[in-house]
Amino acid sequence: MAEISEVEGVTHREGGIAAYLRRVWVVAEKDVRAEMRSKEVVGTMAAFSVLAAVVFGLAFDLRVPRSELVVPGILWVIVLFAGVLGLNRSFGSEVDRGTLAGLLLAPVERSAIYLGKAAANLLYFLIVEALLVPALLILFDVNLLKPIVLLGLLLGTIGYVGVGTLFAALTSRNRARETLLPVLLLPVLVPLFISGVGLTSVILDGRATAEAWPWLVIIGLFDALVFAIAFLLVDVIWEKG
Amino acid sequence: MSTLSRPTSPDRWFAPLLVFDVIAGLAMVGVMWAGLVYAGDAVNLAGEEQAAQRIFYFHIGSNIAALLGFLGSVVGSIGYLVSRRLVWDRWAAASVEIGTIFGILVLLSGAIWAKPAWNTYWTWDPRLTTATITVLIYIAYMLFRNGFDDAETRARFAAVYAMFAFLSVPLTYYSARLFRSIHPIVFDGGNEEAQGGFAIGPTMGQTLAIAMIGFALLFLALLFHRVRQFDFEARIDAIRERFDE
Numbered sequence: 001m002a003e004i005s006e007v008e009g010v011t012h013r014e015g016g017i018a019a020y021l022r023r024v025w026v027v028a029e030k031d032v033r034a035e036m037r038s039k040e041v042v043g044t045m046a047a048f049s050v051l052a053a054v055v056f057g058l059a060f061d062l063r064v065p066r067s068e069l070v071v072p073g074i075l076w077v078i079v080l081f082a083g084v085l086g087l088n089r090s091f092g093s094e095v096d097r098g099t100l101a102g103l104l105l106a107p108v109e110r111s112a113i114y115l116g117k118a119a120a121n122l123l124y125f126l127i128v129e130a131l132l133v134p135a136l137l138i139l140f141d142v143n144l145l146k147p148i149v150l151l152g153l154l155l156g157t158i159g160y161v162g163v164g165t166l167f168a169a170l171t172s173r174n175r176a177r178e179t180l181l182p183v184l185l186l187p188v189l190v191p192l193f194i195s196g197v198g199l200t201s202v203i204l205d206g207r208a209t210a211e212a213w214p215w216l217v218i219i220g221l222f223d224a225l226v227f228a229i230a231f232l233l234v235d236v237i238w239e240k241g
Numbered sequence: 242m243s244t245l246s247r248p249t250s251p252d253r254w255f256a257p258l259l260v261f262d263v264i265a266g267l268a269m270v271g272v273m274w275a276g277l278v279y280a281g282d283a284v285n286l287a288g289e290e291q292a293a294q295r296i297f298y299f300h301i302g303s304n305i306a307a308l309l310g311f312l313g314s315v316v317g318s319i320g321y322l323v324s325r326r327l328v329w330d331r332w333a334a335a336s337v338e339i340g341t342i343f344g345i346l347v348l349l350s351g352a353i354w355a356k357p358a359w360n361t362y363w364t365w366d367p368r369l370t371t372a373t374i375t376v377l378i379y380i381a382y383m384l385f386r387n388g389f390d391d392a393e394t395r396a397r398f399a400a401v402y403a404m405f406a407f408l409s410v411p412l413t414y415y416s417a418r419l420f421r422s423i424h425p426i427v428f429d430g431g432n433e434e435a436q437g438g439f440a441i442g443p444t445m446g447q448t449l450a451i452a453m454i455g456f457a458l459l460f461l462a463l464l465f466h467r468v469r470q471f472d473f474e475a476r477i478d479a480i481r482e483r484f485d486e
Contacts, residue, residue, distance in 0.1 A: 176388045183385075190416075
């Protein structure tokens with residue numbers, strides 16, 4: 001008996017930050033491995049992104065004098081919508097396969113599960129964005145490969161994934177989960193969206209870099225608040241398993 | 242039998258609520274009279290704008306009610322997360338529902354006023370943006386609540402969502418303000434917030450106070466009724482569960 005509890009003690013909530021991060025990593029790795037085998041999420045997100053870019057191109061071609069005017073909006077709208085597709089699967093696939101209970105029984109903190117899932121989602125998002133940005137370059141002849149735009153995209157994606165993963169967990173128990181997630185997510189993400197578009201516009205217009213800093217501050221603040229609240233509330237979500 | 246009456250028997254509030262309804266109704270009559278008759282004309286406006294200016298009292302009044310709904314949802318959600326008593330969740334849900342109605346009234350009355358004053362129904366002014374997004378968040382909140390069968394799961398998840406909404410709304414305001422202030426394409430080239438403004442005379446100030454009080458009372462009356470309805474609902478559920486066993 002003593003031996004078992006000792007073993008449990010080793011794996012359960014022991015060690016410092018390094019051990020915690022290792023547990024986060026295990027959850028993230030599990031998600032990424034499942035994704036590599038099933039190829040459910042990234043492929044769909046990437047295909048949707050490129051498709052949406054083409055559709056936007058058809059919508060705005062001939063109507064917009066300079067594509068720099070619309071590309072910041074297009075970039076962030078596509079990220080927003082493609083993200084919803086991926087986030088739905090984050091817990092949706094666990095629920096479909098009945099593996100969520102197993103995941104919750106794993107001897108790791110709930111916040112580690114949340115962070116691991118968020119890390120896996122972040123990876124998917126970044127892969128998709130790495131395809132989307134060149135696609136926009138080709139279709140609209142607008143170069144988004146600028147350090148501050150990419151920094152804003154990275155920080156914005158982190159905040160998005162932070163809210164999105166938590167909301168995906170919330171909706172996974174709801175009757176209308178797939179349809180509901182975007183309705184919940186989009187209004188809450190508005191500050192991120194406005195800041196992302198604002199930041200991208202500042203850089204694409206060639207205005208002073210100093211004008212971009214307030215946007216980065218808002219995005220950073222959003223990220224910090226999101227993860228703070230998520231850490232406070234993540235245990236509430238799976239209280240009863 | 243004691244389990245049946247656990248969600249505090251709501252019918253004992255019937256009589257006090259009736260009195261409160263009458264008070265709120267009379268207050269709203271007062272608001273109508275003050276806003277349409279008592280309040281003086283704005284000295285610097287004429288024609289259509291002069292008539293449209295009176296919607297201001299209903300606009301601000303609804304705004305107070307919507308704000309109370311917002312505060313109620315936050316207080317109710319925090320109260321539930323701390324105490325885990327479902328009664329807090331019912332207050333939060335009722336606040337959101339009533340607050341949404343008044344929020345929509347704020348948007349509509351604002352749009353009706355803005356057409357003569359600004360010559361457009363709509364502009365992406367930070368206040369308009371924030372108000373709209375808040376109403377959309379509330380609608381999402383109500384849709385979200387709909388999809389749960391278990392009252393406690395619903396309360397927990399709705400409270401979590403309300404917390405995120407509470408965090409996001411001020412940031413929406415600041416980002417929208419920043420967006421407008423550095424964004425070069427502003428219709429009319431001027432600051433719309435200053436357009437259509439008017440000097441407030443003494444009767445107008447009093448009317449404004451009456452409108453705010455009247456709408457606050459109306460909000461509270463509707464809120465109490467909705468909470469009472471929720472209490473009955475919870476009671477019926479409890480009774481039904483007992484019969485199912």
